[in-house]
Amino acid sequence: MVAIDGDKDLESQIAEWRSYVRRRSAVHEVDGEELEDHLRSMVGELTAAGLRPDEAFLVAVKRMGSLDELSREFAREHSDRLWKQLVLAGSPDAGTPATASSRSDLLVMALCTAAAVAAVKIPVAFGYGFDDEGTFYARNLSLLVLPPLAAYFAWRRRVRPGVVAVLALLFALGAVGANAYPLGDDAQSTVLTALHLPLALWLVVGVAYVAGDWRSSRRRMDFVRFTGEWSVYYVLIALGGGVLTGVTVGTFQAIGIDASNFVESWLVPCGAAGAVVVAAWLVEAKQSVIENMAPVLTRVFTPLFTAVLLAFLVAVLWTRTAIDVERDVLILFDLLLVVVLGLLLYAISARDPVAPPTIFDRLQLALVVSALAIDVLVLLEIAGRIAEWGSTPNKVAALGLNVILLANLAWSAWLFAQLIRHRAPFTPLERWQTGYLAVYAAWAWAVVLVLPPLFDFA
């Protein structure tokens, strides 16, 4: 019995040692296996020479050298490992089960990408060009590229058939909203649909992302995080695509071939559509590998935006100049609120829920309050003019968005103040933001579906 206990003890000791090794980023899993093999050989020899297993283990570990020194030497030899690499196909530990699943993941990703690319190009065969019939693509672009993305997540998350039906229904509803109404090409409602349908459908993708578990606040926050990372990756891919485009046009020009037609009708649209799925796949593949970028950007830009907004407020109050209320000013300030909300959201997404309030939380509060103050000034200026201008779909949409964002930020400011004064924990703030996603969805669908008939399809 003693021997069995000793063996069991040894196994748990080796497992513990291995877990210490695993924590060193410079020492990979296979290296850990190699070192463990060494350790076991040594223990085996020492026990054969008469040592008890635990004694043999201690000696073997001692001879192995300190883990710090070991990981330093590994890092010196494999300095690349300190830069965490995103492995595209197969993990470095060849032969582990992860390889098979990541390979099929790659395949499904490729299929969905192909579907998105095809979806963008197929309407061309039916006479819808990118230039002449512009509004077809403006209205339907999100309907073409987002279903493949939703399909990718539906596959990846093994989504229930019921949820798949809901997804299909919502995309069908979007198709109806974008195409059933008799909207003129230059109607305001067409532009509004083109702007709001992508948001509505993006949140539908969210339903697929959370595998239908859209009531869960934590899962919704995951989708918010995903959205931020996806945007970062998409922009990076777009930058690379820009270089590729430039090189393509430039090099072919040098031999007298005009590639601009190919670039305009193939390279750019197919690349942009395919990148939607590829960026999502990259985020999925790397989420545990690389630090999230969106919160890092938030950290950098929150102080800067706060400074600018405060300076703007001081300037307004100092010079006593009324804000020049042009027709587009609401859009501008909507954008400002969206940016502030984005900063807030990504700071929240990266915050440790149980951490005590920090100086950064105060900074966030300052940012939100100054944005609110500016927005209230704008709304006061604009209130009198709205009756004068008469209401159009554009104004209703811009004003509605402004009110929605204002309400969100006002309550966020209140919750932040509570948090900083230690009156409330952080969780309500997170729940407030994730709960508000439903409001965005409702508003986006309302603009797409309700606003056009309300204004006689103007």
Add this chain to the structure above:
Amino acid sequence: MVLLGVGGVSKMRVTKDLVAASATPMVLGILAKGESYGYAILKQVSELSGGELEWTDGLLYPLLHRLERLGYVESTWHTAPSGRRRKYYRITEQGRAELASQRQQWTTVVDALKGIWHTTGSLRPVIAGRLEG
């Protein structure tokens, strides 16, 4: 190039720098006789030096990986009958060339030192005494 440190072994007789310098030719020389794995290589080093030359065990592996990166050795995983996997190393042609070159260098150094020991042979005990004291 301090790849092999002193570690916690107190019995060490050969200085750290010398261990580090001799590690590569020693590993390559052992592998030149046939495929082997980390633990067996270390055992052989210990046997060949009569226990005088002991390395911090773990640090052999970064060295092996370095030799692999330089193309001097190749590695393959074999599964032992017990079910455990073990990584075996095999010397390459490039590794043999490197071993030949290192061997030449060491021969030069050892020959030169032998010449010096021969001419200053009578002083040896004094130096040894000083070093030990």
